[in-house]
Amino acid sequence: MPGPSNPPGRADVVVIGAGVIGASIALELQRSGRSVVVVDKGNAVGGGSTSSSSAVVRFNYSTLAGVVAAWESAQRWADWSGHLGHVDGPLARLVRCPMLFLEPPGFPRSEATSLLAEVGVPFEVLDEHELTRRFPSLDTGRFFPPRRPDDPCFGDPPTGRLDAVLTVDGGFVDDPQLAAVNLMDAARHHGAHVSLRTEFLGLEVERGRAAGVRLARGASIEAPVVVNAAGPWSSTVDGRAGALAKRTVWTLPMRQEVHVVDAPAGFALDDGGAMLADLDLGYYLRPHTGGTLLVGGVEPDCDPLEWVDDPDEVAPLPTVACFEAQAWRAARRLPGLAVPHRPTGLAGVYDVTPDWVPVYDRTDLDGYYVAIGTSGNQFKNAPLVGEILRTLVDACEAGHDHDADPVSLHCRHTGHDLDVGAFSRRRDPASTTGTVLG
Ligand SMILES: Cc1cc2nc3c(=O)[nH]c(=O)nc-3n(C[C@H](O)[C@H](O)[C@H](O)COP(=O)(O)OP(=O)(O)OC[C@H]3O[C@@H](n4cnc5c(N)ncnc54)[C@H](O)[C@@H]3O)c2cc1C
The missing domain is CATH 3.50.50.60 (FAD/NAD(P)-binding domain)
Known part of the structure; x- marks a missing residue:
């Protein structure tokens, strides 16, 4: 070198x-x-x-x-x-992909959508029927609050149904x-x-x-x-x-993990998939090229925040505990998702403000x-x-x-x-x- x-x-x-x-x-x-x-x-x-x-x-x-x-x-x-x-x-490329925002109970929907409207970002509110019609791979149940997989209530039946805010002009940079x-x-x-x-x-x-x-x-x-x-x-x-x-x-630096799983049928990129910001279950995901999904965290109350002293000390490897929490939450929303036995993905570091x-x-x-x-x-x-x-x-x-x-x-x-x-x-x-x- x-x-x-x-x-x-x-x-x-x-x-x-x-x-x-x-x-x-x-x-x-x-x-x-x-x-x-x-x-x-x-x-x-x-x-x-x-x-x-x-x-x-x-x-x-x-x-x-x-x-x-x-x-x-x-x-x-x-x-x-x-x-x-x-x-x-x-050149890097913007890959278009729809985005669904799945809110927790009490989320100030009208404040969020009025910001989108004020700025001129096209959006639609999908009720549970429309959500199911357009994204049939999704379970539209309300599972809030987010839980760890070892919580005895993790598999409880839903307490209601979700609707969502859809935007279609975003995506991800490949x-x-x-x-x-x-x-x-x-x-x-x-x-x-x-x-x-x-x-x-x-x-x-x-x-x-x-x-x-x-x-x-x-x-x-x-x-x-x-x-x-x-x-x-x-x-x-x-x-x-x-x-x-x-x-x-x-x-302050904060450790984070992003995991990779196979996309279930009907939810891959260009095959019915969407990016999800799921504050109801506590994860985000996005379809990736090659028929996979990336699954990351959104800091639900049940997950510890991993502040670190030195970003150079963070190994880039995922852990079993974080993988299971994020992948199993995603699998509740996408019942066709098969959770692998071994964690795949990476660990990175955010630079976080209050x-x-x-x-x-x-x-x-x-x-x-x-x-x-x-x-x-x-x-x-x-x-x-x-x-x-x-x-x-x-x-x-x-x-x-x-x-x-x-x-x-x-x-x-x-x-x-x-x-x-x-x-x-x-x-x-x-x-x-x-x-x-x-
Ligand atoms: C896992 C993960 C997922 C993310 N997902 C998204 C997403 O989906 N959408 C989104 O918008 N954002 C996302 N982000 C955030 C986004 O990636 C970051 O905000 C952005 O990349 C930060 O870029 P940066 O240039 O500030 O930092 P970095 O890319 O970290 O660059 C900082 C550079 O500073 C150098 N440096 C540090 N100290 C010194 C020093 N003393 N002297 C010289 N050089 C030094 C480092 O070597 C490094 O190259 C994600 C971040 C992570 C970690």
Whole structure:
């Protein structure tokens, strides 16, 4: 393996992290005329948490800004080569797939659907009969609350019937790491420099503002703007950046598992399948290519939250306990699903905030910005995050007080104005599902 390439000694911007978020930021800042250097301690672009993403593109978030960002980003995924502006080699692809949102009792349906309506996302409410007619593989029973398979009540009969909110304009990106590589290749095409196997160790501060970065092996880069896009390592990077960069909305790494099972007949991709966000039983799933389903968690109360100290300590392997919980819940909804004896799938790490809403913001230290706390739900918004950071950096470096008067970003595909203040480090935590669904 070749050694790390020496980064230039000076740049307009240093981005810490070459995941899908850092790559998008690098592209937008570089193509707006700044010189960008991306440093990543890993071996590959997109090799961090991006590589384990389920890459679901959906629109049901609890906040207006969340729905606006997802809807605008989806248009960019749909025209990926147009978004990149430079195409070289294979491209990641948005695979269309319908999405059913299965609510727990008491869920504020009208608030959720009015956000979709306000943003212009087409949706339908399906009652239990329509749900059964269109998706006959599903058991539409209400099984709430979510339980562990060893709970004596796990197999109890349903207490009612579900209906669902259906959206059809989403889907998933077939190769999330390739999407990050595409963004970074486009950034490189405009002149960005990417330095892999190059660890950020600390921030240089001069006259009360960011002035550059200190890297492993004694290297450093002078730069007036530094962006923390370190994914699940964001709190470590913030710690290394120093006390001045502290935020009120914290971020912490959390271990997660996603499992792979065979799709039952009538529920594969392009064969009657749909993505499910099932808060009634406590899992999500999406059809995958090759006749399989990916099954992940949505933090039901009965499951422990697995906070970790160091994302590097998380082995990428699934456990029997988590596999059984998630696969058996999915099998209650899809009675034709055969649960294998051995767990298959992966473990990855989210970078979680208290309200599961990301932080895209400046910090209390001039010149030091963050694009962090992506909370397991921001892959889909990556195409827009680069522009969010570019708008922030443009405004703040020109002296605008974003904290007092938050900037907004005009979304060119959908016509909405995105309130970037919704992602502030100083916000009161938003009222959300408190789960990966945001
Ligand atoms: C299992 C799983 C499933 C998911 N499913 C979905 C989904 O269905 N839909 C969705 O929208 N989102 C999903 N997400 C979330 C989404 O994938 C992430 O929000 C997104 O990929 C985060 O990208 P990132 O660039 O911020 O982080 P990463 O991809 O983790 O990149 C951060 C980079 O920073 C580097 N780094 C860290 N510390 C340093 C340092 N000190 N110096 C230099 N480099 C450093 C790392 O090496 C890494 O490459 C999922 C996430 C996981 C883990």
